Amino acid sequence: MNTRILATLPLAAVLAFPAFAQTSSAQDQNQTQATTQSTDTATGKQPLQAPAREGFWGRMNPFARKTYVKRQTDPIRDRVNELDDLTAANSKAIKDTDARAQAGIKLASDKADVADQHAIDAGNKATVAQQTAQQATTRIQTVETVVSNIDQYKASNQTEIRFKPGQTMLSKNAKDALDEMANTVKGQRGYIIEVQGFSSGKGQIAIQNSQKMAESVVRYMVLNHEIPVYRIYLVGMGNAPVEGADAKHISGGRVEISLLKNDLEQLSSNSSAPVTTADQQQQPK
Numbered sequence: 001m002n003t004r005i006l007a008t009l010p011l012a013a014v015l016a017f018p019a020f021a022q023t024s025s026a027q028d029q030n031q032t033q034a035t036t037q038s039t040d041t042a043t044g045k046q047p048l049q050a051p052a053r054e055g056f057w058g059r060m061n062p063f064a065r066k067t068y069v070k071r072q073t074d075p076i077r078d079r080v081n082e083l084d085d086l087t088a089a090n091s092k093a094i095k096d097t098d099a100r101a102q103a104g105i106k107l108a109s110d111k112a113d114v115a116d117q118h119a120i121d122a123g124n125k126a127t128v129a130q131q132t133a134q135q136a137t138t139r140i141q142t143v144e145t146v147v148s149n150i151d152q153y154k155a156s157n158q159t160e161i162r163f164k165p166g167q168t169m170l171s172k173n174a175k176d177a178l179d180e181m182a183n184t185v186k187g188q189r190g191y192i193i194e195v196q197g198f199s200s201g202k203g204q205i206a207i208q209n210s211q212k213m214a215e216s217v218v219r220y221m222v223l224n225h226e227i228p229v230y231r232i233y234l235v236g237m238g239n240a241p242v243e244g245a246d247a248k249h250i251s252g253g254r255v256e257i258s259l260l261k262n263d264l265e266q267l268s269s270n271s272s273a274p275v276t277t278a279d280q281q282q283q284p285k
Helices: 002-036 066-148 172-183 201-227 263-273 277-282
Strands: 154-163 191-198 232-236 252-263
Touching: 066 252, 172 201, 172 252, 191 201, 201 232, 201 252
Parallel strands: 191 232
Antiparallel strands: 154 252, 191 252
């Protein structure tokens, strides 16, 4: 029997040596990995370590019990759950960041649109202001021209009325001629009417007769056509010679009526011109 024991011991030593060498190698490898691996993991915890060898069979023990398996898998399941929670938190943070970024982009776009609209409005107002300034400049130039020519009248229409010797009353033809001239000045401005009376005869008597004939013309225009007296200039010329090549001596008397105008009527027309588009945009609503 002692002989059997002595023969068994060398055989057991031979069988145990490979297992011992494998276990030592695995432990050394695990220690090396634990030393060299960084602790900066997703969960902030140390990496899971390989379980130490238990029993003769180690991790490949075919007779392992349920408690042993549970004890080996619980740390793995916990880490998986932590990773799932961390992944969900990261996804939520990414969504929140994306939502804030989209909101910021939309806000910036809206502000850019508002700024563009303000720029367009400012450009329109500048254009209107420029048009208004141009119109004002044009009107000022017109006024300056009119003022400089305010006392310069131009003959617009002339009418001559003749009287029989000793007559100072207006005939029907004379009234028709005065009516036609008076109708052309109704509602107008910047005009005067020059009335000059001429009479045959000599001296003071001719002047008085010419004055009476001119006064009859003025009286008719004031009473019948409501022409202001301050627009009529009357003068009795007596038997003064008439300028012009066709002038000739006539018996009786005559009255020359001249309608004179300046540029004031042009200024009145510009002032009453219809409102332009630029003026309408400036009027308050």
